[in-house]
Amino acid sequence: MKLKVSHLTRYEYDREVSFSPHVLYMRPRDGALLRVNHFHFNISPDAKIIWSRDYYDNPLAWAHFWERSPTLSIRSEFEVETLESNPFDFILNPGAFTFPFDYEELSTFNLTPYLAPPFDETRSVLSNWLDEHFVDRPKETVPFLVALNNLVHQSLTYTRRYERGIQPSLTTLQLGTGSCRDYAVLFVELCRTLGLAARFVSGYLYDPEVNSPAHGAMHAWAEVYLPGAGWKGLDPTHGIFCDEAFIPVAHGAVAESVNPIQGSYYAPDPVPSKLSHSILVEKIA
Numbered sequence: 001m002k003l004k005v006s007h008l009t010r011y012e013y014d015r016e017v018s019f020s021p022h023v024l025y026m027r028p029r030d031g032a033l034l035r036v037n038h039f040h041f042n043i044s045p046d047a048k049i050i051w052s053r054d055y056y057d058n059p060l061a062w063a064h065f066w067e068r069s070p071t072l073s074i075r076s077e078f079e080v081e082t083l084e085s086n087p088f089d090f091i092l093n094p095g096a097f098t099f100p101f102d103y104e105e106l107s108t109f110n111l112t113p114y115l116a117p118p119f120d121e122t123r124s125v126l127s128n129w130l131d132e133h134f135v136d137r138p139k140e141t142v143p144f145l146v147a148l149n150n151l152v153h154q155s156l157t158y159t160r161r162y163e164r165g166i167q168p169s170l171t172t173l174q175l176g177t178g179s180c181r182d183y184a185v186l187f188v189e190l191c192r193t194l195g196l197a198a199r200f201v202s203g204y205l206y207d208p209e210v211n212s213p214a215h216g217a218m219h220a221w222a223e224v225y226l227p228g229a230g231w232k233g234l235d236p237t238h239g240i241f242c243d244e245a246f247i248p249v250a251h252g253a254v255a256e257s258v259n260p261i262q263g264s265y266y267a268p269d270p271v272p273s274k275l276s277h278s279i280l281v282e283k284i285a
Contacts, residue, residue: 001244002037002285003206004079007218009261011072012274019065019072022047022263025202025250026076027059032083034247039078045069058250058258074261079284080247087241092141093228099141100195103227111225113253114197118169118189125170126193145224145234146241148194152187153239160217166255180237181220185255187236188222197225200255201233204247206281217279218260223251247281 007026027039041049047063054060063074095101103111117123134151138144156172161179169186172178178186184200191198205219221235221242231251233242242248250258265271 001082001085001206001283002079003082003204003247004077004282004284005204005247006075006077006280007204007277008073008075008279009277010074010275011265012276013070013265013267013271014273015267015271016068016070017265017267017271018068019045020264020266021065022063022074022261024061024063024074024076025058025258025260025262026074027061027249028078028080028203029058029248029250034083035081037079037081039076042073042075042077044071044073054250056250056252056258058252060250063263072265082244082247084242084246085244087232087243088142090226090229090232092226096141096227098139099137099144101141101227103197103225107225107227111197114199114225115192115195116253117192122168122170122189123193125173126190129173130190130193141226145232148190149187149234149236149241150239152183152190152236156183156186156236158183158237179220180217180235181255183236184220184222187234188255191222191224199223199231199251199253200258201248201251202255202258202260203249204279204281205235206245206247206283208283218249219246220255221246 028034028036030036043063045067047065050062052060138147157177159177166185167178167182169189172182172186188198188200201221201223203219221233223231223233225231233246235242252258
């Protein structure tokens, strides 16, 4: 599937301000199942862009600003080709056919950041919640993950949150509501509580439905490491495995580390600000 994405973020201030260097996680991750055919930034005021890779090997751009301005506009436009039409086209290692399973010693070492369980209090509550709500657990690993993903999807009600930051998983369970990033964080922590390596993913989703949670916004989901299959994406917001409609941009052990735009502005006194954004994901072939 070929997709075109246009993402505009605009900040408005009531006077001119100065800007720190900004970290931009907005370019998709290249790989065997995703090709970036075109990518372009349009940033105002002018910025010097320096490309780099972070500690998770995500592509990131440093935007360095020299001018003061009452506005900051960051637009990214790109075209990609996604190739994962069948998310179940993989073969697990024999030792991982059923769950629970143990990762090999070297894998455990390499997966350490993604196996780190929640704090003891959180882990205890999540374990109790699983014991109460996830009783009939499939024995095979893939059906187990399908069931867990569906459980989170069916247990929560989606709501858009415009507040900064990630909602703690226990708050999400208590309220029974959350945004896509809250679903993803909860799912990651449930997986780690169960001993599965999992990480948070930020990106885009092509969904033509106007009322879709991903319409007009960035999307978030989780990836779980399965021996023999590698990292596999699961979207608890929709209760599905991730296919060619998903465009991963950045992944991290902690959700806050891959916020799409990270930076600050400076002024001698407090400055009121306004944020607006628009995202369009279109299918072009």
